[in-house]
Amino acid sequence: xxxxxxxxxxxxxxxxxxxSGCIGGGGAKIVWASTQLNPPEERAFVLNELIPPFKEETGxxxxxxxxxxxxxxxxxxxxxxxxxxxxxxxxxxxxxxxYFNSKGWLTDLSGKIKELQGRTFIESYxxxxxxxxxxVFYVPWMSATYVMVVNKEAFKYLPEGLTQEDVMxxxxxxxxxxxxxxxxxxxxxxxKKAFGLPAGPKGLLHRFIHGYLYPSFTGYETKKFxxxxxxxxxxxxxxxxxxxxxxxxxWDAMADPLLQGDVLIAWDHTARIKNAITTKPDQFVVVxxxxxxxxxxxxxxxxxxxxxxxxxxxxxxxxxxxxLTRPETQVKVMEKVGFFPTVKEASNAVPEGPLKILVNGVxxxxxxxxxxxxxxxxLGEKGGEFSAIYRDAFTRIVLNGEDPxxxxxxxxxxxxxxxxxxxxxxx
Amino acid sequence: MKIRSSxxxxxxxxxxxxxxxxxxxxxxxxALYLAFTKNGAFSLDTVxxxxxxxxxxxxLKYTILLAITIVPLQLILALILALAVNGSFKxxxxxxxxxxxxxxxxxxxxxxxxxxxxxxxxxxxxLLLNLGLISEPIHFFxxxxxxxxxxxxxxxxxxxxxxxxxxxxxxxxxxxxxEYLEAAEVFGAGYWxxxxxxxxxxxxxxxxxxxxIRTLFAMQVFGIVxxxxxxxxxxxxxxxxxxxxxxKDYGVASIYALTIAAxxxxxxxxxxxxxxxxxxxxxx
Numbered sequence: 176x177x178x179x180x181x182x183x184x185x186x187x188x189x190x191x192x193x194x195s196g197c198i199g200g201g202g203a204k205i206v207w208a209s210t211q212l213n214p215p216e217e218r219a220f221v222l223n224e225l226i227p228p229f230k231e232e233t234g235x236x237x238x239x240x241x242x243x244x245x246x247x248x249x250x251x252x253x254x255x256x257x258x259x260x261x262x263x264x265x266x267x268x269x270x271x272x273x274y275f276n277s278k279g280w281l282t283d284l285s286g287k288i289k290e291l292q293g294r295t296f297i298e299s300y301x302x303x304x305x306x307x308x309x310x311v312f313y314v315p316w317m318s319a320t321y322v323m324v325v326n327k328e329a330f331k332y333l334p335e336g337l338t339q340e341d342v343m344x345x346x347x348x349x350x351x352x353x354x355x356x357x358x359x360x361x362x363x364x365x366x367k368k369a370f371g372l373p374a375g376p377k378g379l380l381h382r383f384i385h386g387y388l389y390p391s392f393t394g395y396e397t398k399k400f401x402x403x404x405x406x407x408x409x410x411x412x413x414x415x416x417x418x419x420x421x422x423x424x425x426w427d428a429m430a431d432p433l434l435q436g437d438v439l440i441a442w443d444h445t446a447r448i449k450n451a452i453t454t455k456p457d458q459f460v461v462v463x464x465x466x467x468x469x470x471x472x473x474x475x476x477x478x479x480x481x482x483x484x485x486x487x488x489x490x491x492x493x494x495x496x497x498x499l500t501r502p503e504t505q506v507k508v509m510e511k512v513g514f515f516p517t518v519k520e521a522s523n524a525v526p527e528g529p530l531k532i533l534v535n536g537v538x539x540x541x542x543x544x545x546x547x548x549x550x551x552x553x554l555g556e557k558g559g560e561f562s563a564i565y566r567d568a569f570t571r572i573v574l575n576g577e578d579p580x581x582x583x584x585x586x587x588x589x590x591x592x593x594x595x596x597x598x599x600x601x602x
Numbered sequence: 603m604k605i606r607s608s609x610x611x612x613x614x615x616x617x618x619x620x621x622x623x624x625x626x627x628x629x630x631x632x633a634l635y636l637a638f639t640k641n642g643a644f645s646l647d648t649v650x651x652x653x654x655x656x657x658x659x660x661x662l663k664y665t666i667l668l669a670i671t672i673v674p675l676q677l678i679l680a681l682i683l684a685l686a687v688n689g690s691f692k693x694x695x696x697x698x699x700x701x702x703x704x705x706x707x708x709x710x711x712x713x714x715x716x717x718x719x720x721x722x723x724x725x726x727x728x729l730l731l732n733l734g735l736i737s738e739p740i741h742f743f744x745x746x747x748x749x750x751x752x753x754x755x756x757x758x759x760x761x762x763x764x765x766x767x768x769x770x771x772x773x774x775x776x777x778x779x780x781e782y783l784e785a786a787e788v789f790g791a792g793y794w795x796x797x798x799x800x801x802x803x804x805x806x807x808x809x810x811x812x813x814x815i816r817t818l819f820a821m822q823v824f825g826i827v828x829x830x831x832x833x834x835x836x837x838x839x840x841x842x843x844x845x846x847x848x849x850k851d852y853g854v855a856s857i858y859a860l861t862i863a864a865x866x867x868x869x870x871x872x873x874x875x876x877x878x879x880x881x882x883x884x885x886x
Contacts, residue, residue, distance in 0.1 A: 366738065375832040376844055421744025422722065425751075425832040437722055559849040574745045 204236040205488045205495065208250070209266035211317065211478045212512060213241040220511045229498045235491045244271055245555065251483060255280050260485045263492040266316060269303055269477040270553025276312040282482040285311040287493060294502055294518040297541065299548055300477055313479030314496050317505075317514035320475050321382060321444050322536050323462050324429065324451060329369060329439040332360045345463030345471065345543040351391065351411060354440075354465045358418035361439065370419045371438030374569070375427040379444055381562040384569060386474035386549045387442070388412060391467025396549055396602040397594065401587035408467075409572050409579040416573050424574070433459065445533060446513045456529040461536025463543055470547035473540060477550070478514070509534075554597050564590050630863070633856040648853035655854075661836040662861070668752075668827075668837065669820035672759045676816060677809070679760065680767035685797075688775045698772065705765035713829030716758040717743075743830065751831040758826050763819065767812040774808025775801070810877045817873070818866045838862050 212221050218241055226237045240262075242250065247267060254260045255278070265275070275281050288296075288311050300315035330339050334356040341348040354370075361369040374380040385396050392408035393399035420438050428447035432438045434454060441448065442464065452459050464473050480496045482489060498504060505516035506524050515537055516522055525534045540546070554561050564586050571577040594601045605613070640647045652658050687697050704712065719725045720742040727739040742750045778801060786796050802809075824839035833844065842858030845851045 376828065376840075376848070420722075421741060421746045424745040424834050425717075425743045425830065427832075435721070435723060556850055559851070563849055570745075 203234075203488055203491050204238060205263035205491045206238045206240060206261055207264040207266065207495065208240045208242050208247055208262045210242055210244050210247055210268065210271065211266050211514075213243075217512050224507070224511070225499075225504070229495065232498075233491075233494055235494060237495060244268075247271070248274070251275060251280055252278075254483070258485070260483055260487060262483050263486045263488045264495055265481045265483055266478060267481075268553070269313075269479060269550055272304075272313045272479050272481050273306075274553060275481065275483075276306055276310075280483055281312045282484055282486070282489070283310045283312070284314060284482065285309065288314060291497060291500065294500060294520050296518055299541070299546075300475075300517050303477060303550070304479055313481040314500055315477060315517035316480045316499060317478045317508060318475055318517055319445055319514055320473060320537055320540065321379070321386070321442065321464075322448070322473075322533075322540055323440060323442050323464050324433055324448050324459050324536075325462055326433065326436075326439040326459055328458075329357070329361060332364055333357060334360050342462050343460060343539065345466075345539055347466070347545070349463070349465050351388075351415075351465045351467050355411070355414055355418070358415070358440070362418050367439070368418050368420045369439040370415065371426065371429050371432050371441035372419055372423045373426050373429055373443050373447070374423040375425050377427040379447070380569065381565040382444075382474055382551070383442055384412075384565040385561075386551065387464055387472050388467070390472025390547050390549050391465075391469055394469040394547075396552070397590055398601050400590050401583035404468075405583060406579050409568075409583075412569075413573055430454075445515070445537065449513055449529075449533065452532050453529040456532060459532070461533050463536065463540035466543075466545055470545045471540075471543050472547040472549055474549045474551060475541070477517070550602070552594070552599060552602055554593065554599060557593055557597055561590070561593055564593075633859050636853050636856040637860055649857060651851075652854045652857040657833075657836050657841055658858075661838045661841045661858070664835050665821060665823065665837045665839075665865075668755065668759075668823060669817060671756055672763075673813065673816050673820055675756070675760055676764045676767050677813065680764050680771050680812070683764075683768050684771035684775055685801075687772065701768055702765050704762045705769070707762060709762060709825035710829060712758055712762040713826040716754060716761070716826075717829055720754050720757075745834045748831070748834055751835055754830050755827055755835065758830060759823070762826070763816065767816055770808050770812040770815070771805065774805045777808075778804045806877065810873060813877070814870055814873050817869050821862050821865050821869070838865075 212218060218239070221239050226239065230236055244267065247265065248271065251262065251265070254262065265272070265281075267275075272281070285305075296315050300318065301311070304313050304315055305311050325342065330342075333339065333342075334353060337348055337353045337357065340346070341353075358368075358370050361367055372378070372380055372383060388408050388411075389396050389400070389405070392411070393402055393404040399405055420432070422432075422437065426432055429438070429441040429443035430448050430450040433441050433448065433451040445461075448461075452461065464471060480499060482492045482496070486492055500518060502516070502518055502521035502524050505518060505521035508514055509516055509521070509525065510530065515534065522534055522538055525531050541548075551558075552561065568582055568586055571582045572579045591601065637648050639645055683701060687694055687701070707715070717724075721727070722739045722741060722743075727736075730736045731739065740750070741747045742754050744751075782800050782804070783796055786800055791799070822839045823837055824843065827835055827837050828840050828843075833840065838858050838861055842855050842862070845858065846855035
């Protein structure tokens with residue numbers, strides 16, 4: 176009796192497993208695995224608003240499979256080695272796709288991307304999507320970055336020689352030293368420490384250090400971590416902290432402090448300041464970050480779409496990519512989930528309003544002539560340790576006043592070892 | 603099959619034991635495994651990694667410091683309040699309800715409320731500025747003002763969690779038979795004598811449970827500290843969370859969890875040993 180029941184269960188389970196992969200015949204069904212748009216509300220947007228119009232237009236059904244980077248990478252590896260590929264489209268950040276390509280898992284899209292009509296990809300993004308052999312291994316899909324937000328009130332206190340225009344456009348005069356002078360001015364005239372950083376435990380301060388200050392002062396994210404230029408940078412940061420609101424160490428996102436008027440100038444991720452701008456669009460402007468001696472370092476988070484080698488539905492997969500990179504689709508993604516378009520036509524198509532303020536700032540930043548684009552290194556599960564090293568350095572040097580040289584000497588080897596262990600070249 | 607009556611007690615506690623084994627025993631073993639092994643073999647590597655980080659000792663220090671500041675304050679305050687509402691007067695029920703309200707608020711929400719109250723341009727500073735008592739806002743938050751952050755945490759915790767001690771003490775007070783107090787009064791004992799000789803000794807079981815609950819919660823304090831001070835004032839639970847979620851070092855995170863567990867067990871045992879409940883009935 177018991178045996179029969181368990182046999183029955185096994186058979187049922189087998190049918191269920193089999194059916195889950197096969198049902199939905201008729202039109203083709205493609206599988207789209209993504210490490211992006213995975214939080215529930217974003218996933219709902221994909222399922223209810225992004226995929227249905229595509230299905231209606233082409234008759235192709237899409238199964239959206241949200242995965243973590245680790246799961247996606249394991250699954251691709253397994254599929255590649257067994258030769259039974261089930262994934263048709265893969266969406267991931269640049270670092271991940273770069274790794275997949277280095278393993279030879281991705282299809283060459285150089286021919287196809289040229290055929291795309293009515294869209295111009297931002298050149299630097301397309302450069303990232305092309306490897307040394309000239310192979311385009313993914314199509315740039317969405318981007319995000321970190322910018323500065325200025326309360327218009329602050330423009331009253333601009334230091335001599337710096338104009339509002341300089342700041343908004345990111346000219347040569349908009350430097351970190353100019354920022355310091357500006358903040359000093361505000362402090363002298365109002366007694367306010369007007370700069371804000373997300374230095375709370377879940378804030379993204381480490382990105383400011385490794386992706387903005389370090390490249391702007393040393394030219395690299397990690398290579399010159401303990402160089403003389405880095406010491407200069409830390410001296411600058413200590414000065415900057417004098418005019419930074421001390422409560423910064425309790426802030427995880429800058430939207431609220433900006434809205435409350437606790438700070439007038441703040442740096443943060445676009446998604447984390449969006450709320451301030453949508454709430455009071457007349458009050459704030461988004462501007463490019465200042466430049467340092469080595470250029471204007473800033474992070475671009477770039478997500479792309481790729482087709483694995485031997486994917487079962489190559490043609491249909493390409494149609495999905497074509498649909499997702501259309502300017503009108505990109506505007507929709509921007510409005511709903513706050514990721515920025517990768518094609519120029521979409522940036523121009525954003526309607527006037529709060530989002531336009533964001534787009535203008537981001538576009539101004541990415542089109543500055545001294546742009547020094549930085550990618551977050553792909554260290555997998557060691558990413559946390561990487562961030563912790565920069566945060567440690569900040570706590571010890573800026574907050575505790577320890578000697579920068581000895582702190583960097585101690586942390587430097589740890590940082591370099593991290594890259595060695597993972598086998599990723601240091602940026 | 604007939605169940606022998608001697609087996610019944612075991613059968614009855616079986617569900618509870620199964621529950622404990624699954625939801626407490628299993629995670630505990632997992633935590634021990636994560637903390638004391640490396641590549642499948644016994645190793646103290648993770649322990650060394652956790653304890654060589656000065657943050658660990660800071661977290662331990664601040665957790666204990668917070669507990670010994672907050673718990674006695676709460677006990678005294680709750681005792682005063684409980685004695686105050688123990689008599690019968692008009693509006694007594696309302697007073698009890700009002701005092702218990704903070705209990706319904708989560709620690710995170712309480713943290714947010716006090717953050718907005720004490721921020722640079724929050725309610726308190728605005729009030730003092732407008733009254734002309736201060737010319738510049740008092741800074742409560744930020745690494746440079748850790749003393750003030752500590753104070754803010756104490757205020758918020760006392761405001762939020764005194765109510766639980768209060769409720770336990772009120773219940774305890776109501777259990778004390780009026781006859782003892784009346785008898786004492788007849789023999790001429792004043793309020794203080796009655797309080798010292800009758801009320802407090804008879805309240806000891808309630809005080810004990812209130813202290814155990816409060817101290818154990820103090821070991822796990824997290825939400826309020828996280829919101830008011832971030833990691834400026836590290837506490838064990840907060841550092842455990844940080845290691846788990848941000849650094850993804852599961853081993854070190856388990857060390858923090860195990861430290862909290864060990865502290866809780868130790869303190870619970872100490873309370874039970876040294877605060878033996880006394881009943882007047884048996885003390886002849």
